[in-house]
Amino acid sequence: MSRRILKRLDWYIIKKFLGTYVFSIALIISIAVVFDINEKMDKFMENEAPLKAIIFQYYINFIPYFANLFSSLFVFVSVIFFTSKLAENSEIIAMFAGGISFKRLMRPYMISAAIISIFTYGLGSYVIPKGNVTKLNFEDKYVKKKKQDFVRNVQLEVDTGVIAYIERYQDYDKTGYHFSLDKFKDKKLVSHLTAQSISYDSTSLYKWTLHDYMVRELNGLKEKLYRGDKKDTTIVMEPSDFLIMKNQQETMTSPALREYIIKQKQRGFANIKEFEIEYERRIAMSFASFILTTIGLALSSRKIKGGMGLHLGLGIGLSFTYIMFQTVSSTFAINGNVPPMIAVWIPNMVFTIIAIALYHNAPK
Numbered sequence: 001m002s003r004r005i006l007k008r009l010d011w012y013i014i015k016k017f018l019g020t021y022v023f024s025i026a027l028i029i030s031i032a033v034v035f036d037i038n039e040k041m042d043k044f045m046e047n048e049a050p051l052k053a054i055i056f057q058y059y060i061n062f063i064p065y066f067a068n069l070f071s072s073l074f075v076f077v078s079v080i081f082f083t084s085k086l087a088e089n090s091e092i093i094a095m096f097a098g099g100i101s102f103k104r105l106m107r108p109y110m111i112s113a114a115i116i117s118i119f120t121y122g123l124g125s126y127v128i129p130k131g132n133v134t135k136l137n138f139e140d141k142y143v144k145k146k147k148q149d150f151v152r153n154v155q156l157e158v159d160t161g162v163i164a165y166i167e168r169y170q171d172y173d174k175t176g177y178h179f180s181l182d183k184f185k186d187k188k189l190v191s192h193l194t195a196q197s198i199s200y201d202s203t204s205l206y207k208w209t210l211h212d213y214m215v216r217e218l219n220g221l222k223e224k225l226y227r228g229d230k231k232d233t234t235i236v237m238e239p240s241d242f243l244i245m246k247n248q249q250e251t252m253t254s255p256a257l258r259e260y261i262i263k264q265k266q267r268g269f270a271n272i273k274e275f276e277i278e279y280e281r282r283i284a285m286s287f288a289s290f291i292l293t294t295i296g297l298a299l300s301s302r303k304i305k306g307g308m309g310l311h312l313g314l315g316i317g318l319s320f321t322y323i324m325f326q327t328v329s330s331t332f333a334i335n336g337n338v339p340p341m342i343a344v345w346i347p348n349m350v351f352t353i354i355a356i357a358l359y360h361n362a363p364k
Contacts, residue, residue: 020078061132079300151243151244163184169243180192190219192215194213195213206236208235213231260272
């Protein structure tokens, strides 16, 4: 009989947790959409954005992106909201009086946190990036230009011992100016190619056309010189390797993001910290559900004066502290020398310590 009651209790808490979580997301997103429409309406009208595009290209992708971004806040608020209500109605006291320990009480909470964690990781790693491509293209066309049209002083390793340099590349005509390609063997320069301009053929991968080029081949003291007006060649690079669009990391699935980071590191491309932060953040955010659920339960399971209002105030304050902490630590990684993995996981480590302390002081 007791087993049956405990199973019902588990389902009761899980339904309460997930139901409150979904309700709070729906409520806050509704408010966020209204504010966003109010803010961007002038841009939509000025650029004559079609209503169909606004709904199905922008807001249909804005909603899951926003929900996932503040998932940790929704988890925290949900736990505190319904647990405070249980404590206020003396249901928590009745559970403890029935022989349920705080550790046993945590089980349905952790199951719920696991469901949310898996859901948010899958959404953030595979679903939202694809939707972000459509959303960012819409913003680029109707709200604010986000795509990078040109880039200067590009230098990257396109193959082992092969270094490419472009002084300026402009995307509208796929053309780079003052190009050079140096090949090294045993740390010695064996070939030096220069071209006044180089253009990319987007119909074929890695196909480039050299214009007004010169090649110097070096073999000890011997040197051969070649010149030409035009030449088609294969160089293992493409504009997306160095022409980084703002928030481009948000348009990549996690496997694609990892592959991109590895490739850019091999090529010696330094400007990838934002991509590393995004990759680590998706993993860290999924673990945050467990940490914040523990803190929320420990805070709100005790019946105190002020009740739900005080608990909600503490919960929202801690939630925003966590989000602010994440932003600050990410900024240190981008502008400082803090490794992205450490920077992203610092908030989780700090809040894990808080969770352990609150767990030990929770009502037993």
